[in-house]
Amino acid sequence: MTTYPLIADHGLIGDLQTAALVATDGTIDWFCSPRFDSPSIFASLVDSEKGGHFSIRPRAEKSDAKQLYFPDTAILVTRFLTEGGVGEVVDFMPATGDAASERHRLVRIVRCVRGSMEFDIEIAPRFDYGRSTHQLSVGEDVATFTSGKTVVTLSLILDPEDKRLATIDDTTDGDLRASVRLEEGQLRGLILETGPTGEPSVVRVAEARRLFDDTVTFWQDWVEQSTYTGRWREEVQRSAITLKLLTYAPTGGLVAAPTAGLPEQVGGERNWDYRFTWVRDASFSVRTLVRLGYLSEATAFSEWLRDRVSEPTGSATGPLNIMYRVDGDPELDEEVITGWEGYRGSYPVRIGNGAAGQLQLDIYGEALDAVYQVDRSGIQIGQPGWIALGRLLDWLADNWDQPEEGIWETRGGRKDFTYGRLMCWVAFDRGIRLATAHGRPAPIEKWMAARDAIYTQIMEKGWNEEVHAFVQQYGETVLDASLLKMPQVGFISPQDPLWLDTLKAMEAELVSDSLVYRYDPSASPDGLRGSEGTFSMCTFLYVDALARSGQVSAARLTFEKMLTYANSLGLFSEEIAATGEQIGNFPQAFTHLALIDAALTLNDRLDGHHPDRVM
Structure with missing residues (x-):
């Protein structure tokens, strides 16, 4: 039987219409869209082989992982400590508002904060609890997974003046495997989007930072409404x-x-x-x-x-x-x-x-x-x-x-x-x-x-x-x-x-x-x-x-x-x-x-x- 992460070894992110679990190893192993009760896209937490997953993890053989929330928010930071450096995966979902929406975004910002680090990325969706097949279409710095009427797009986060740091390693089985090597201070990432999104396009680092800042503001403004001033x-x-x-x-x-x-x-x-x-x-x-x-x-x-x-x-x-x-x-x-x-x-x-x-x-x-x-x-x-x-x-x-x-x-x-x-x-x-x-x-x-x-x-x-x-x-x-x-x-x-x-x-x-x-x-x-x-x-x-x-x-x-x-x-x-x-x-x-x-x-x-x- 395949090894499963502990249930407690997860953080929760969401956009107030659906949510995802992120394991301490950088894997999203539970995500349903467009609602909490919709069929799954990633569900390897309940079947590691058939459920599907979206992983970002350091290539280093030995790494120590720690998780924290950005203060007063639902933005999850997974930090990897390796012999070559320290890296982070910052996961969040921009709030969708009060109107029911088919559009939901998983933002995964990847950065190296010390030394250098190479990350391996694998996106392996399994639609409708693994009961539906899918097709993968790959373009320059973008990809689309299609299963019936369900469409999931993937866009890279890039800086216009930098050379492409991410490389696609394999797509032969309908899943996408890629890698990215970062030096200290560099930032890249991916945005996975479900729903009627149109053609995927490259997301600039500045836009990713704006999504991050807007999400921080949303949660910190909400937290400030609390009247609680006691212990704990x-x-x-x-x-x-x-x-x-x-x-x-x-x-x-x-x-x-x-x-x-x-x-x-x-x-x-x-x-x-x-x-x-x-x-x-x-x-x-x-x-x-x-x-x-x-x-x-x-x-x-x-x-x-x-x-x-x-x-x-x-x-x-x-x-x-x-x-x-x-x-x-x-x-x-x-x-x-x-x-x-x-x-x-x-x-x-x-x-x-x-x-x-x-x-x-x-x-x-x-x-x-x-x-x-x-x-x-x-x-x-x-x-x-x-x-x-x-x-x-x-x-x-x-x-x-x-x-x-x-x-x-x-x-x-x-x-x-x-x-x-x-x-x-x-x-x-x-x-x-x-x-x-x-x-x-x-x-x-x-x-x-x-x-x-x-x-x-x-x-x-x-x-x-x-x-x-x-x-x-x-x-x-x-x-x-x-x-x-x-x-x-x-x-x-x-x-x-x-x-x-x-x-x-x-x-x-x-x-x-x-x-x-x-x-x-x-x-x-x-x-x-x-x-x-x-x-x-x-x-x-x-x-x-x-x-x-x-x-x-x-x-x-x-x-x-x-x-x-x-x-x-x-x-x-x-x-x-x-x-x-x-x-x-x-x-x-x-x-x-x-x-x-x-x-x-x-x-x-x-x-x-x-x-x-x-x-």
């Missing part, structure tokens, strides 16, 4: 930039991750496609972005959510699907890419997501809380949106008390999950607050009756005397880290004895040296083979819960320990394996959302602030 500024800022990179600007939808098929257990079958907008994840992002001062992003998603609530889905699972494509399309049929081995043999590689048709009642609470958070920031929902939310809550009033699949999208059948009931309580609580705050027409008594019935049911059935804790599902003894949100959403006081006992029980069963498992799959079968690592989002939820309960020192130690599991760029995947290796899709929005929330809550407690309002 670098970690919070990098997480915020990552969330921005995972947002599809034309609609405001946030993808759960830019990748598909990266395993929750290396060699196992828990390999899912996360390139879609989950109502849950994106709703949580609203609360987080509001807390950081990014109101325009929070408002954009609220509008995306309003459109989903307002349109009839025809779904048997209710007025909302749990996930959609970034443009709001609910069709996410799941299929397996046949013949692909998967990351380090983790088969099958799935695209689409079969969980889209599940009933997960918690999404209604998360959606209503998102609307509530935006309202608290001063941006009220309009009358059409309010009518749509009213219909949603009326449906929920008649349907909350039924088994469902739950937050973790298990495939073991519907059950009475406590977390689902908790978030149904949140839905009614936030709906009542919105109606009374603005004098909106609403069946308040009906909603209050549902809210109170849910509260009573959770206290009677969600609490288990045997384990002395709130449990994953009624009648069982399994603990579940999703319930760490109970005090965060205002359901229970963080100082309540019932909650403190629950926190203590979780610490004993789910926490492993600060890292937190979602639940114990051996005790609660989820319909899938194999195991998984600790869930990074849950670790940050644990930090938040500890801080709220007054265990500030423990919360800070747990937070600082967790930060050591980030990669060198501050990015997190979905899970952490027993070895400390990052596993699962990368980077994961959920994790970075929870990191920001934990940092904000912990910072408040360390400063002696104890806000008791609903956050």
